[in-house]
Amino acid sequence: MKREARLLLKKAIDSLILSIDHFNCCQDTGRAEAVLILLDHSFEMLLKASIVERGGDITDKDQPSQKIGFDKCLRIGLDGGDVQFLAEEQVLALQALNGQRDAAQHFLTEVSEHLLYVMAQTGLTLFREILLKVFEIDLCEYLPARVLPVSTIAPTHISAMFENEIEEVRRLFQPGKRRRTEGRARLRSLAILNNALEGRENQPSERELGRIGSALAAGHSWEEVFPGVAAIEFTTTGYGPALEIHWTQKEGVPIQAVPEGTAGASVVAVRRVNELDFYNLSLTNLRQKVGLTQPKCLAVIWFSDLQFDPDCFKTIRIEKTEHKRYSQKAIQRIRQVIEDHDLDEMWEEYKRRPSPTH
Secondary structure, eight states: OOHHHHHHHHHHHHHHHHHHHHHTOSOOTTHHHHHHHHHHHHHHHHHHHHHHHTTOOOBOSSSTTSBOOHHHHHHHHHHOGGGOOOOHHHHHHHHHHHHHHHHHHHSOOOOOHHHHHHHHHHHHHHHHHHHHHHHOOOGGGTSOTTOOOOOTTOOSOHHHHHHHHHHHHHHHTSTTOOOHHHHHHHHHHHHHHHHHHTTBOSOOOHHHHHHHHHHHHTTOOHHHHOHHHHTEEEEEESOGGGOEEEEEEOTTOOOEEOOTTOTTBOSEESSOSOHHHHSOBOHHHHHHHHTOOHHHHHHHHHHTTGGGOTTTEEEEEETTEEEEEEOHHHHHHHHHHHHHSOHHHHHHHHHTSSSOOO
16 A cells, blocks of 8 residues: 555544544534544545545645645546546535535534434445445454444434424424524535535525525425435445445436536536426427427437436426426437438338327
């Protein structure tokens, strides 16, 4: 192992042990903040150690006297050529952790015991995976046997965790309660998680938290209010010291890398922030853009299975009405299909299809 990587790795493991130590402590004074700050620091050191070990450079090219930050480490780990060692789902979880740390260190946030456990156990899982992949080292070699986040109320599903939290937020935002400040602090950790999953780096504003709280108090479901969270799920495997929590996107919901330099954006996003902005074409708009009649446009859509491509098509429900919407990428896709295949042959095949679809 390279000397610099070894020193960074030691710092990473020290912070990880201290983070779990604070999680399991018997008093709550500063507990959540200590867990998140130390856990976040452990990963920044681990990411830098991994980049160095794989031959990468952690020097900030714009400020040679400085080292790169957390987001740049994630980007190199995800898309750094031979240095690459992270999967998109892992980046999502680390973005969420970094956002929670930012709020804990710089402002007011109230992290529930459920969410704190998820972050701690997810962190231990990810640390073990990265350490094994990059350094071929089992984390157990470095940790005392007792080092494990322990909780008597560990959640079994992300929906159950959010439902519990939302009920408490609704109670705090009810008229006459005079507890909206407390409600916003509780909402902040949930909004940060949702923003991280949607690829938004910014912290939620007070106005945004007030709007979210009012929507929840009015009866909107948490899936409507937090679409990024609704697009992922976590699974647990093993038990005891071998317990692992993995974050995955639900089927049909893509994870996309966000171009570097995009203002206010983090490294990856699990879904589009505003789907109507992304899927902004009706069938009429689409067929006008590609210069086809509606029937022949439908023929090309059917022939190319375009409605099975989540980058091109989505059915969006608004209240009780379903709307079939297409993205700008659908224009390019249809033009390419027309260029590669004979339009008249596609039309004839479409007319012979077993059962008409739309």
